[in-house]
Structure formats: C-alpha cells, structure tokens
Amino acid sequence: MDPTRLFVKDVKRVIIKVGTAVVTRSDGRLALGRLGSLFEQVKELNSQGFELILVSSGAVGVGRQRLKYRRLLNSSFADLQKPQVELDGKACAAVGQNGLMALYDSLFSLLDVTSSQLLVTDRDFQDPEFRIQLTETVNSLLDLRVVPVFNENDAISSRRTPYQDSSGIFWDNDSLAALLALELKADLLVLLSDVEGLYSGPPGEPHSKLIHTYVKEKHQGQITFGEKSRVGRGGMTAKVKSAVCAASAGTPVIITSGFAPDNIIRVLRGERVGTLFHQNAHLWALPKEVSAREMAASARECSRRLQSMPAEDRKKILFDVADALEVNEDLIRKENEADVVAAQKAGYDTSLISRLTLKQGKIASLAKSIRALADMEDPIGLVSKRIEVADGLVLEKTSCPLGVLLIIFESRPDALVQIASLAIQSGNGVLLKGGKEAMRSNAILHKIITGAIPDNVGKRLIGLVTSREAIPDLLKLDDVIDLVIPRGSNMLVSQIKESTKIPVLGHADGICHVYVDKSVNMDMAKRIVLDAKTDYPAACNSMETLLVHKDLAKSGSLDGLLQELRSKGVVLYGGNRASAELGIPLARSLRHEYSSMACAVELVDSVRAAIDHIHCYGSAHTDCIVTEDNDVAEVFLNQVDSAAVFHNASTRFCDGARFGLGAEVGISTGRIHARGPVGVEGLLTTRWILRGSGQVVDGDKDVIYTHKYLPLE
Known part of the structure; x- marks a missing residue:
C-alpha cells in the first residue's frame, strides 16, 4: 500500500461523484459499458460492507439528447432549415433525470442492489431541519444497504442558469459532492473524471506528469487548467476547487478516471491511483517523482x-x-x-x-x-584467459x-x-x-x-x-x-x-517436447512424461507436446501412457495423425503453449521426423528424448537446436536452481550472449585488462608479438 494512502484502511463511508463525461459518450449517448463497470464495483464494495453514496451528473445531457431527437421527429423540412433555438436546460434536466434514474435502477436491480433517488437544490441546505432530516434519511438507507443517488434538481433550481451561476452553497455536482462529504461525515470522496487525475500540464502533452498528491502550497499557481468539461459545467477546475474545500475541512478526496474498469476498487485498496487531496499533505515528506x-x-x-x-x-x-x-x-x-x-x-x-x-x-x-x-x-x-602479447605485456x-x-x-x-x-x-x-x-x-x-x-x-x-x-x-x-x-x-x-533498441534477452514461448522413441522402457517413459506435464503445468519448462514413435501406437504400448495422463486430469489434443489414428480431439495448433493440464500428442515415423517436428513447431526452449538406444539419443541431442536438450530426464529440470546456478533471471532461447537458464554468468560480460611497463606501438617497429597463452593464476 502506498504510504500516502494508508488512511484508506479506516475508510467505510465513501461518496462517489460521477461526472457527465463519465456517464455519456462523446456523441451524447449514455456510456452503458462504463456505467456497467461502475455499478459492478459498487456492488462488490457494497457487499464488502462499504457505505456508498453516489452523486451523479448527466441528467441534462441525457435530456438534451432525447429532446433533440423528439424535436427532429416533430419538425418539418422547412422547420429544420431555420436556425435552431437552444433547448432549455431545465426542460432537459426534467426529461433526463427520469430516464437516467430509470436506467440506474435497472442496472442496480440486475446486480441485486437497491438504489434510491435524492434530488436537492442549494436552497434546501439553508434549512437546518432539512440537513438533519437528510442525514437521518441517508443513514437509514445505508443501514439497509441501499445506495443513495444524489443529483442537483436543475429542473427547479432558482439560479439563473445551471451553467453560469457559481453563487450559492454549491454550484455544480462537484461542489455538491464536497458539501455532502462534510454534511454526511464521509471518510473519502472520489471524484470520477475523464482523465486519470490532476496533471502538471494538459494531460495529452508529453511533458505533463500526473500529480499523485496535491499540495496547495506547492501546486497552487503552478498549474494551468484547460477548457471546462466537454459536457459538464466545470471540468478539472471545478473538481480541484471542490477537492481543496473538502480536504481542508477533513475529508480526503481522490480525483481519478471513471474510464478505467476498476479504479474505485483500486483506490480503496490503497493503490497510488489518481490525485490525492489531504489536509495533512503539506506535512508529509512526499516521495520525489523520480524520472x-x-x-x-x-x-x-x-x-x-x-x-x-x-x-x-x-x-x-x-x-x-x-x-x-x-x-x-x-x-x-x-x-x-x-x-x-x-x-x-x-x-x-x-x-x-x-x-x-x-x-x-x-x-x-x-x-x-x-x-x-x-x-x-x-x-x-x-580471469578466463591470459595472453602474453609481447615481452612484459x-x-x-x-x-x-x-x-x-x-x-x-x-x-x-x-x-x-x-x-x-x-x-x-x-x-x-x-x-x-x-x-x-x-x-x-x-x-x-x-x-x-x-x-x-x-x-x-x-x-x-x-x-x-x-x-x-x-x-x-x-x-x-x-x-x-x-x-x-x-x-x-x-x-x-x-x-x-x-519497442526498444536495448538488447533483449528472453523467450517468447515455452513449447517443450518429449519424444518417446520405439526403443524405450515404458515405465521410465511414463514417469518422465507425467512429471514433465503435471509437476507444474504452468511453468515454461513443462511438456506441451508429446511426440511418439508410430510403432508404439501400432503395438498398443502407447495406450497405457495416454491413460496415465488422463487419470491425472490431463486433457489431450491430437495432431492430424494422432487425432485420426487415436481418436483424440484435433489440436487447434501444434505451436501452442497450454500452461495448464492439457497437451498435444502427435505420431512420428522416426527420430529425424521428431527433430523436424520440433524445429517446425517448437520454441527452442527445452526438448527431451526418452529411449534406450544411445545412438538414436546422440542424433537427437546433437541435432535438436534448442537451448536445453535432455535424454531420459524430465524437461522440468531446465531451471537455474536445479542446474546449480543458484537462481535464474529467466530462460533465454536466443543465440547471442546466453542460452537456457540464465544465472549469474548470464548477467556478466567481459573486459580486457592489459598490464605493461611503458610499451608503445610506434608503428610496431620495436614490438615483437609473442601471443603466448599463459596459465591462469
């Protein structure tokens, strides 16, 4: 948990403000995917015992969309040629609020969550009795695990317009959320936006950095805000103003993106998400942003x-x-x-x-x-090499x-x-x-x-x-x-x-093969194959394809091995040949890393066919042959071009610790610098050290080169 977010361990009551830019898409229609993700988070947190209160914008935007459509349907072609009068904001709010809450109720009902609607105006808060009653009502709803959904009642607001008048007790849903956070004694206020948080400059510019913790003394006057929200009233300026107000009064605030599918849950886990406003931020020794x-x-x-x-x-x-x-x-x-x-x-x-x-x-x-x-x-x-270049050098x-x-x-x-x-x-x-x-x-x-x-x-x-x-x-x-x-x-x-010019060491796939030859001890083969597949199937060195000599399928010797795999819960898929002859479901691809209790099986005619198959479908990680014929084994060991090649041993041995490297930083299937499990040696390079006694080249006139290899000391 980030040190600046330790306070979330004690958070129980949370107010979440959802902006119009989160509720709607760029074309003005409702963003159903984002709302679904948001409500799923509310459902999960509600079931965990958090007390959640929503403050939702969006009614005006939803209403405007509906009324524009209605006006279009009722207009003649001549009417549409005339200049269009801007729709009344209060009418939009009245129409949109009904539709918005109907949608919220439907979405919450699908998740088995009960919600309630509370519409308020700033004048309501001038009445002390209203404020007492509001707190009692919300407390009752939260005790019943109901999610209260607040919105300003723009349809009957007495202010001149809901977009320009910033007077009164609150002036938009950001400031309403801040007011409610204090009034209802919330432990945290989360303001969801269309960007990750507050940036040092315009969010889209390369030099702009996310400010993880806002310190008024440090950041005030240094940040230039862009235009207001594309659809709401204020945008980031309004959010910061509301956040500073609530945080200075004792309620921490986090501004973060409502577009990410899990940001609310991440905030309540204490992750360093968004921008934090906290009344003690100026006292903290904040970690310097390290580039x-x-x-x-x-x-x-x-x-x-x-x-x-x-x-x-x-x-x-x-x-x-x-x-x-x-x-x-x-x-x-x-x-x-x-x-x-x-x-x-x-x-x-x-x-x-x-x-x-x-x-x-x-x-x-x-x-x-x-x-x-x-x-x-x-x-x-x-020292891996000592050379006498010339006398005394x-x-x-x-x-x-x-x-x-x-x-x-x-x-x-x-x-x-x-x-x-x-x-x-x-x-x-x-x-x-x-x-x-x-x-x-x-x-x-x-x-x-x-x-x-x-x-x-x-x-x-x-x-x-x-x-x-x-x-x-x-x-x-x-x-x-x-x-x-x-x-x-x-x-x-x-x-x-x-994405980089820096050398890259590693492996993309772990498609490991075990080839069971016709000259084989089947008991040994069963032990090796079962271990290679089931010891740790998620590992990159587990067997993904079992290659079997065709004679073992004809003699029936293969049946017991396949039955052993199935008895351990391994799902088998076949290559073209194995699928046809053994009745195994056809594999989607023979170049596939299952990383689970599943593997492919294919029949081959010979060790050379097995080698060709591995070179065609393998990933040059680890491949194994199980055989009693040492000549066949040597052909396999010398010709399979993989980072690790084994004879009569499980592919699971391809590991830095098992190789005696102490540990591994990874496994490399490349051909430059290091291959196979990469331990300490793979993290080293070399340098040349030359010791002399005043020698100079001077056109090589007086240098007699000996290039004599010396014993290592």
Whole structure:
C-alpha cells in the first residue's frame, strides 16, 4: 500500500461523484459499458460492507439528447432549415433525470442492489431541519444497504442558469459532492473524471506528469487548467476547487478516471491511483517523482559501489537478505494472500493464480537458494584467459557486470527475489517491473530486500517500477540501461522487442517436447512424461507436446501412457495423425503453449521426423528424448537446436536452481550472449585488462608479438 494512502484502511463511508463525461459518450449517448463497470464495483464494495453514496451528473445531457431527437421527429423540412433555438436546460434536466434514474435502477436491480433517488437544490441546505432530516434519511438507507443517488434538481433550481451561476452553497455536482462529504461525515470522496487525475500540464502533452498528491502550497499557481468539461459545467477546475474545500475541512478526496474498469476498487485498496487531496499533505515528506532516467542512473551508481566492495561484503548482503525474508515470512504471505484473493475475484485464470501464489515453504526455499548463491565463487573479476602479447605485456580477459538491467515480469513474485539476489551477486543494478496482480507481494518483497542493502551501496541498487506508464520511457534509455529481460507471455516479449533498441534477452514461448522413441522402457517413459506435464503445468519448462514413435501406437504400448495422463486430469489434443489414428480431439495448433493440464500428442515415423517436428513447431526452449538406444539419443541431442536438450530426464529440470546456478533471471532461447537458464554468468560480460611497463606501438617497429597463452593464476 502506498504510504500516502494508508488512511484508506479506516475508510467505510465513501461518496462517489460521477461526472457527465463519465456517464455519456462523446456523441451524447449514455456510456452503458462504463456505467456497467461502475455499478459492478459498487456492488462488490457494497457487499464488502462499504457505505456508498453516489452523486451523479448527466441528467441534462441525457435530456438534451432525447429532446433533440423528439424535436427532429416533430419538425418539418422547412422547420429544420431555420436556425435552431437552444433547448432549455431545465426542460432537459426534467426529461433526463427520469430516464437516467430509470436506467440506474435497472442496472442496480440486475446486480441485486437497491438504489434510491435524492434530488436537492442549494436552497434546501439553508434549512437546518432539512440537513438533519437528510442525514437521518441517508443513514437509514445505508443501514439497509441501499445506495443513495444524489443529483442537483436543475429542473427547479432558482439560479439563473445551471451553467453560469457559481453563487450559492454549491454550484455544480462537484461542489455538491464536497458539501455532502462534510454534511454526511464521509471518510473519502472520489471524484470520477475523464482523465486519470490532476496533471502538471494538459494531460495529452508529453511533458505533463500526473500529480499523485496535491499540495496547495506547492501546486497552487503552478498549474494551468484547460477548457471546462466537454459536457459538464466545470471540468478539472471545478473538481480541484471542490477537492481543496473538502480536504481542508477533513475529508480526503481522490480525483481519478471513471474510464478505467476498476479504479474505485483500486483506490480503496490503497493503490497510488489518481490525485490525492489531504489536509495533512503539506506535512508529509512526499516521495520525489523520480524520472526513468534518474532511476536507471541511480541503479548504475549503486552497482559501481557494490562492485568495488570485497566479495565477502557482497556475500554478507545476500545472507542478510535471506535472513530478512525468513523473519518477515508472515508479512509476505499476508500480502501475497491479498493479491491471490484479488486475482481470484478479478477472474484471472488458474495458471496465473498458481504462479502468483507463494505456497507454504516457498520463502524458506528462496532463502536457501540465496544462501547457496552467496556461497558460490565470486563471479566478478574472474580471469578466463591470459595472453602474453609481447615481452612484459600481459593481457587478461576478465568477467565484469553488465551494468543496469531492466526486468519486466508477470505474476510471479518469487521472480523478484531471484532476480534481486542475482543482481547483488553479479554486481548489477536492476529495475524491476512486476505485474499489477502481484502489486502487494512485489512491494513488500522489494521493501524487505532493499532494507538489507547497506547505505554505502544504496537502496536504489534495486528499483521497483510501479507505474506501467514508465515502461515506454525506460525502453528508450539505451544509453543507461544495458539489457532488458522480459519474463511473461509471448505478447509481452514481442511488444518489448518491438519497442526498444536495448538488447533483449528472453523467450517468447515455452513449447517443450518429449519424444518417446520405439526403443524405450515404458515405465521410465511414463514417469518422465507425467512429471514433465503435471509437476507444474504452468511453468515454461513443462511438456506441451508429446511426440511418439508410430510403432508404439501400432503395438498398443502407447495406450497405457495416454491413460496415465488422463487419470491425472490431463486433457489431450491430437495432431492430424494422432487425432485420426487415436481418436483424440484435433489440436487447434501444434505451436501452442497450454500452461495448464492439457497437451498435444502427435505420431512420428522416426527420430529425424521428431527433430523436424520440433524445429517446425517448437520454441527452442527445452526438448527431451526418452529411449534406450544411445545412438538414436546422440542424433537427437546433437541435432535438436534448442537451448536445453535432455535424454531420459524430465524437461522440468531446465531451471537455474536445479542446474546449480543458484537462481535464474529467466530462460533465454536466443543465440547471442546466453542460452537456457540464465544465472549469474548470464548477467556478466567481459573486459580486457592489459598490464605493461611503458610499451608503445610506434608503428610496431620495436614490438615483437609473442601471443603466448599463459596459465591462469
């Protein structure tokens, strides 16, 4: 939870103001999709015990749309050629209010929520008895879990026009919402707009930045507001004025977008959404808005300090990180469970939720891996080659960190721990961007890990990127970021590769094959195939396609293997041949990563046919042959062009920890720099160090080149 939003833990009564720009589309018609999403959020929060009050604009806009249509139907062609008189705003309000509330009632009824309508004018609030009665009525409705819906009664308002007169107790629905927030003692006021919040300039301009927390002393006079709302009365100026008024009187206010499908829920989770107005904002030591370049530059500076430390000091940092994770296990699990619950409610698929969940024993396993990593040989400064270039001139090829890494990953909070520990061991700075579904888990893990990094290195060695909007800026920084590693879907990896000049390391798909040859021990084949598919089907190294020699299908030996898979709950799909001969439903594609308890099966004529199939449909991740014929096995091992190729072993072994790398930052299927599980070595590059005693080239007149390889010391 963002430190500036901690107060939401105690929020119960919330007023939500829905602007006309949210209620209607650009053509003036009702935005049914947005309203449906809004009401679904209200339904969920209502069921969680929040007391919700709506203040809704839109009646005038809805009425104008209807009356224009009615006037068109009743007009002759001659009438339409005459200048059209502007429709009376009060008539529009009277017609539109009826239609708007009928729609609201219908939508709420579909969600089994009861709503009520309360129309008010500013004159009503001049009567003390009215204000007392209003509070009692609203309290009664909220006790019954009814959602009160307020609107200014523009049809009978005594002001000159509902668009120009800003006198009185309130002058639009923004100021009405602020007034009600104070009158009804709300804990929070949310003003929904057509932009994400208050910006430092026009929202559409590149230099404009979202202001996460408004500080009157800092921002007043520095922000220029644009035009008023396209349909409402005031736009952002009116919202800010109302927000400042309510916040200074004690009710926090958040201005955020009503176009996002879950912003109200995110606000009440304490996420850094929109712009916050709070009476104590001027007292807070607000975090400075750090640019993408500043983050990367800080990570590089910290990495250089880390590289200069003795190996034992870097080792101690890793041990401190492991200890801190174990000490804070209960806190980590609590935050992770909140992420999992939210993901389940949001309808994420089971494979993502599986990757998101930190199961019992996972923290202990991560801590153990970090300690194993710390005990490995120091990877920095290792000499891999020594050459005597000439007499007294010795050249060494040594290992050194890459510099600054940008890791973009989805759903797996344990990846953050592995990546951070590898960065410390390899002396690299790292910027981490996890998926929003793991927001709480990533935040607490980042806080614990950076808390174990000493000040003489700097907490910014490991940066946590919390805004998705920051990614495009980071991908432009090819001068300060040295490598991007995306860990996630094919779409994510492809988008990253298309969006940056920075080298990208990773894999788009994990389409792993197991080929069962005709010369096989079927008991072994069953063990390997079942493990490769069912041990952790969401992993990228799980089997997605089972290739089987045709003779095993003819002899019936394959039947038992397929039955074993089905008994474990695996859904089978067939390639063209397997589907026809085995009666399996035809696979949609043989180049498909299921990441679930499903896989494809295909029959092949020989090991060479299996190799051709893998090269055609595979993703060069991990492929395996199960056979007792060593000659066939060698053909497969030497000719399959994948990052990892196995003989008689499950594809699930393709993992940094299982390979003894301590941990992995990801798996690379590329052919440059690193392939397979990428551990510490994959995060290092080399540099040449030359030691001499005053030699100069001078046209090579006096240099006798020996180029003699020397033993490593």
